[in-house]
Amino acid sequence: MSQSINKVIFDQKRAANYDEFSKVWMPNYDSFCHWLPSIFQAEKNGAVQDLLAVGCGTGKELGILAEQHHSWQITGIDPSPEMLKIAKAKLRTYTNIQLIEGLVSDLPVNKKYDAATLLLVLHFLSDDGAKLDLLKSVSERLVANAPLIIADIFGTPSELQYNLSVLKGLLYNNVSAEEITHRFDKIQHHIHYIPEERLVFLLKEAGFSTPTRIFQSTIYGGWICRNKKE
Secondary structure (H helix, E strand, O other): OHHHHHHHOOOHHHHHHHHHHHHHHOOOOOHHHOOOOOOOHHOOOOOOOOOEEEOOOOHHHHHHHHHHOOOEEEEEEEOOOOOOOOOOOOOOOOEEEEEEEOOHHHOOOOOOOOOOEEEHHHHHHHOOHHHHHHHHHHOOOOOOOOEEEEEEEEOOOHHHHHHHHHHHHHHOOOOOOOHHHHHHHHHEEEOEEEHHHHHHHHHHHHHHHEEEEEEEEEEEEEEEEOOOOO
């Protein structure tokens, strides 16, 4: 897993450009992030105390969650020091956010969280056990019935091809044809996307319920599921 997880570690340039990149390349992702507090509020009837943000990156969802729910204790973990540097600067005024450099497997298993996010992380990990290992590590650190919200690139090759053509139409006014070609090649050949059916299988294997898809925008999907073990 260590070799796969290293692909998630963004260098300084990629980290600095990530927020702007997400606005251009991930249609409606900002809206999805702004839905998170309401989804968790409904799931837990307002009873969230400790939330874990896996692969928190530059902290987009952390700020949104902390802003709307000051009583929540939010822990963000990410292996990239450059991403966390940006997150720390962005979130410095929030006293209820803790940022940790490392992997979920580094967290103590006796500390349980009652909600979690895993946004745009899994597609960086090979489906050779690395995806499943991460999901198991998350499950082991959640209380029973804790909701997990996932966002990821997904689809069969044909589904991805079609949705990339839709995304291409949305990008033309903001991105050059050369950049689109370059990025699409990386998505198709260097990102470890999987079909929704495979994601369902991996989540069940890791100890989660069957996920419900709650969001899709071109190649990006969002799901919610619940931890079935403690």
